[in-house]
Amino acid sequence: MEPLKCSLAIEAASVPLRRKISNYPEPFFSRMLKRDKRALGEFFGLKTFGVNLTRLAPGGESALMHRHGKQDEFVYVIEGVATLVTDRGEVELRAGMCSGFAAGGVAHQLVNRSGADVLYLEIGDRQRGDSVEYPYDDLAAGLDADGQWVFTHKDGRPY
Amino acid sequence: MEPLKCSLAIEAASVPLRRKISNYPEPFFSRMLKRDKRALGEFFGLKTFGVNLTRLAPGGESALMHRHGKQDEFVYVIEGVATLVTDRGEVELRAGMCSGFAAGGVAHQLVNRSGADVLYLEIGDRQRGDSVEYPYDDLAAGLDADGQWVFTHKDGRPY
Numbered sequence: 001m002e003p004l005k006c007s008l009a010i011e012a013a014s015v016p017l018r019r020k021i022s023n024y025p026e027p028f029f030s031r032m033l034k035r036d037k038r039a040l041g042e043f044f045g046l047k048t049f050g051v052n053l054t055r056l057a058p059g060g061e062s063a064l065m066h067r068h069g070k071q072d073e074f075v076y077v078i079e080g081v082a083t084l085v086t087d088r089g090e091v092e093l094r095a096g097m098c099s100g101f102a103a104g105g106v107a108h109q110l111v112n113r114s115g116a117d118v119l120y121l122e123i124g125d126r127q128r129g130d131s132v133e134y135p136y137d138d139l140a141a142g143l144d145a146d147g148q149w150v151f152t153h154k155d156g157r158p159y
Numbered sequence: 160m161e162p163l164k165c166s167l168a169i170e171a172a173s174v175p176l177r178r179k180i181s182n183y184p185e186p187f188f189s190r191m192l193k194r195d196k197r198a199l200g201e202f203f204g205l206k207t208f209g210v211n212l213t214r215l216a217p218g219g220e221s222a223l224m225h226r227h228g229k230q231d232e233f234v235y236v237i238e239g240v241a242t243l244v245t246d247r248g249e250v251e252l253r254a255g256m257c258s259g260f261a262a263g264g265v266a267h268q269l270v271n272r273s274g275a276d277v278l279y280l281e282i283g284d285r286q287r288g289d290s291v292e293y294p295y296d297d298l299a300a301g302l303d304a305d306g307q308w309v310f311t312h313k314d315g316r317p318y
Contacts, residue, residue, distance in 0.1 A: 007250075008243060008245060008247065008248065008250045008258060008265070009243055009250045009252050009256050009257065009258040010256065010257065010258075011255055011256050012235065012255055012256065012257045013255060040233070040235075040257050040259065041231075041233055041259055043259065044233070044258065044259025044260070044261060045259070045261045045264075046231040046233060046259050046261055047231060047261070048208075048230070048231045048262075048284040048286065049207070049208045049231060049233075049282065049284050051233050051235075051257075051259075051282060071207070072200075072205040072206060072207045072208060074199070074200055074203070074205060074208075074210050076171065076199075076210075076280060078237075084167060084168055086167055088167065089167065091166075091167045091168045093168050096170055096171055096172060097168050097169065097170050097171065098168065098169065098171045098199050098210075099167060099168040099169075099203065100199070100200055100202065100203025100204070100205050100210075101203070102203060102204045102205055102206070103207075105204075106167070121235060121280070123208065123210060123282055125207040125208050125284065127207065
């Protein structure tokens with residue numbers, strides 16, 4: 001048999017941090033500096049969905065308020081208290097709580113309004129031709145033919 | 160806006176148990192009686208991947224040793240100590256540890272050799288035309304055109 005490309009299992013917190021902090025252009029990029037991600041699924045070579053162990057420091061946010069056109073998403077809180085902000089209302093997420101966001105559903109983001117870190121798992125699929133709508137910001141995103149995110153203003157001008 | 164079909168978030172442990180214990184035919188079905196699952200992703204209407212909160216009582220197993228032809232899988236242990244058994248060796252998974260199984264990779268199962276329950280999240284995508292290989296049991300599985308699992312003996316005879 002081929003040698004294993006990585007160990008059979010790992011402590012999630014010991015997977016290296018993702019080097020790229022965010023794909024967003026400024027002024028949105030800087031809002032993501034209180035967030036870090038460990039790409040757990042990628043560590044094991046998974047391709048059809050991603051699983052990240054994400055940490056939000058106090059004041060941090062998971063992403064801009066957004067909804068995907070094709071991607072389903074899911075979050076499960078491991079530690080701390082996050083606030084799930086949506087265009088249908090807000091709710092506190094404590095350890096052991098979860099939420100899911102079907103493609104085209106509620107716009108959402110997690111924010112950390114507490115004084116301690118929040119640690120959660122986030123899962124998203126890898127649908128081709130996905131797009132993202134940002135209801136509160138002058139930003140639009142789409143996946144290009146190479147699977148790279150392209151960000152523009154809402155009127156289509158590049159950033 | 161349309162009314163929300165379910166709450167924005169939920170305590171994972173309060174999602175109802177899946178009624179169907181296992182799709183396996185006997186004598187394999189009975190081996191799954193020490194396992195229960197809460198379909199968290201389905202609760203939120205997700206379609207491209209599933210997220211289950213799964214509990215193994217002492218002596219329980221997650222599944223027969225298997226590998227998927229197309230589906231990527233991932234597990235994250237929340238509570239207790241599971242043993243990950245694979246065709247490349249075994250390793251203990253404690254809370255905060257994770258493992259991923261790329262389609263066509265190592266055959267695997269989780270077993271609970273401890274004296275306490277094990278609680279973990281399991282994630283799998285929903286690739287059409289998936290199949291499952293069971294290296295140690297006279298069983299083969301494939302998804303039919305309606306997305307239902309069909310189990311046969313390895314020589315193709317039905318169960």
